[in-house]
Amino acid sequence: MRVQAFMFYGSALFFLATDIVYWLWSKDWTGTTALGLAVGLAGLVGFYVHFTVRRLEAANGGPLYEDDPEGEIADAAGELGFFSPHSWWPLYLGLSAAAVALGVVFGWWLVILGVAAALLSTIGLVFEYYRGHFAH
Template sequence: MKSETWFFVICTFFFVLVAPAYWFVTEDPTGTSALVMTALLTLLVSFYLGAHARKMEPRPEDRKDGEIADGAGELGFFPPYSWWPLWCGLTLALIVVGVVIGWWLVIIGSVLGTVALIGLVFEYYRGEHAH
């Protein structure tokens, strides 16, 4: 995680240097505040990654003597294909369109969205991919 920490520290310094330069060149308060907030967000991520890098043992890519083979093994659980995100997205689109067309469509979209969200959350408890 140390390499990621340094990446965000460098980004933070970049945005800290660019924000005042942008202000002096353009005098645009919107862009300047966006750059300042971006600098603060990259600083936040830097502190978070740095704190975790101190607490955990170094990964193979963080060690000087690390080999590619040291990182071999199981990486984690990757879910198979699923249709539930499609239904969640379509019901969200139905809700958004319902705000424009009529509130009755928002209610229908909310009910269908609740069903789709329950299906998404509990898809690994039933059927072919149950644990």
């Protein structure tokens, strides 16, 4: 996965060069700012992937199977992680976000209720597996 990190670093450099050329030719603040944000976002994703790969390699004791040129498909076999089988919390979170969006149209009281519902839904989503039937 180190290749993906360098791909995002390369994208950040490309956006930076494009941003400089765009500013010199157009003197437009809007496009320059948008390209500057693209530089930051590509660099941020590249840094995150690079940091995560380093951490996984340290935990694994060597390079990951994706980076092994002699690797086989069977090297990736095994448990990949825990994935939630079902959850109602994303529905509640989406309804809360809809209430916030509609509150901007109909009244600020609905925004306040939507934000409170979104906060409770986020807490419920994060702590879903700390209680009840699925607690571990």
